Amino acid sequence: MPRNKQILLDNRPQGEATASNFKLVESDTPALKDGEVLVRHHFLSLDPYMRGRMNDARSYAAPQPLGQVMQGGTVGEVVESRSPKYAVGDKVVGFGGWQEYSVVAADQPGALRKVDTTHVPLSYYLGAVGMPGVTAWYGLNGILQPKAGQTLVVSAASGAVGSAFGALAKARGCRAVGIAGGPDKCRYVTEELGFDACVDYRPHKDAGSLSRAVKEACPDGIDGYFENVGGMVMDAVMLRMNAFGRIALCGMIAGYDGQPIPMAYPQLLLTNRLLVQGFIVSEHMDVWPQALQELGTLVATGKLRPRESVAQGLAAAPEAFLGMLKGKNFGKQLVKLT
Template identity: 70%
Template sequence: MSLTNRQILLASRPVGKATVDNFRLVETLVPAPADLAPGQVLVRHHYLSLDPYMRMRMNDARSYAPPQALGAVMVGGTAGEVVASRHPNHAVGDRVVGGGGWQEYAVVDGPALAMLRKVDTSKVPLSAYLGAVGMPGVTAWVGLSMIVAPKAGETVVVSAASGAVGSAVGQLAKARGCRVVGIAGGPDKCAYVVDRLGFDACIDHRQHRDAASLSAALKQVAPGGVDGNFENVGGLVLDAVMANMNDFGRIALCGMISGYNDEPIPLAQPRLILTARLKLQGFIVSEHMNLWPQALQELAQRVASGQLQYRETIAQGLQAAPAAFLGMLEGRNFGKQLVKLV
């Protein structure tokens, strides 16, 4: 008996804003366990991770990764269980995370096996390995440690503060003795960031139409200026933060979700980089694999002990993935956006 595998393909590249018509749901067959080739592993996905970087990969533009191929399964992180294995390192029943893409099952072999990692779900829930103890958490850890490198007592600003990356950045910065200001969209997210995550302050960017207004609000909650910025949004948010940066400030550029629809988003005052001797650096977490073990160890320990809080928005069923993804790009999620498949 063969199982059906539902998959979501990239059907067309967005022109401006992405829509559900850019995706197509198809059905294929999953190979029977007896039909696996030696070295192959069959994984059933429990959770699919939806992340902002995917929007950039839908464009046919230069970026750090080649564009997502048209007609191919959308790429993405997944968490699930091994349901059949012809590989000595993977046993049926193992809980695993990997890059299985937007589908219910994946046959993993070749180089992709290197990304398939067995995880311990006794103290950390499986889904957290796609969030706080996965790529988003490590992204937070790497950008904060490597670029922002804050000292105790410094002020760090994080945009998209209630998101999977931003919430980890802020809590890690607090653990390092910093004053932390979040920027998030809406009063509920701001309340969560302060009351639950323990940030010192949070600004609702929806209350501000331009960078000058947001900058003035930031000055009120960070009167001593900003020493470090972990930037996930770009555009007017980055402009406002830059206007408040102290001399020798560091900006880790992790994402520019404000510009993922390909509209131009200039930086208003690059002269500040000169006059305040700022460092502005882009990074991609997958290029710093040497830091992952140390990062994952701290993140897992903090999640297990309850010191690192996170929140998830979970869509049900593969067919819900496109709408959930588009909603996330507009900030309708709250915390880590997942799709539950099982």
């Protein structure tokens, strides 16, 4: 059995996360038992939600255990099998974590899923045709419930969730407006992803200034907002929401270091009779097949053209993860292991 490099959560962050919170180790891969398969990971996924799980705090999911492999999505190839369900060479998506190999019980519900790479690259199953894409799909359809002609806005628009959201919104005849950091990301959002407009938040120092830029991009106001960031960005959008608008609350990356995120204009929730709904996509597994089918079609037909930021080698994962939290990635952040 091969030796396996792994990255563990060694200690919990005190404020901002650092590379010293992680530890790289090497161990033997255990021999397979009946019903198990050995997966060699080709890519592992780095996602903002992982930062919240590094804290020992009450949340929607249990904290990442100390001294154990960092948890997260993976795609790879079956290299040994003692299960009739999987053959050597099968491409699979799973939750193998920050390591080169994982041993998976084939009968464990949801632990592993075969994927077809004929028209969709393997890495996309961690992004556009994976959890981030389904997150965008559910927030759009389950909460925002758009009608053709409405204006929909998404923060972190160039990322894995935001890019899928734009393609899905356009497919429903909506005006799609993104918010992203920097002119390069904004150009990608409009020119490659097909958004109608994109607002660069970086030149703006306060919510009032950013809100004026949002107003220019959304002259008819905002009917639905998909929130990934919080803080000043959310405040700016709140000032432009139409009456009876809906907000799908997916992420609050502005507060992942544990600092409070005050809301500047909570009265607008009442004034505009807004619906704000937080959600966790893993609680809506019933929609995944329908969502993945649509997302796969959008990718295969070129209507969704996701970008990826790819770090090389397992040892690069901590710095790539910390960079993603600061917006240094362009599109879905991955680590390539083979």
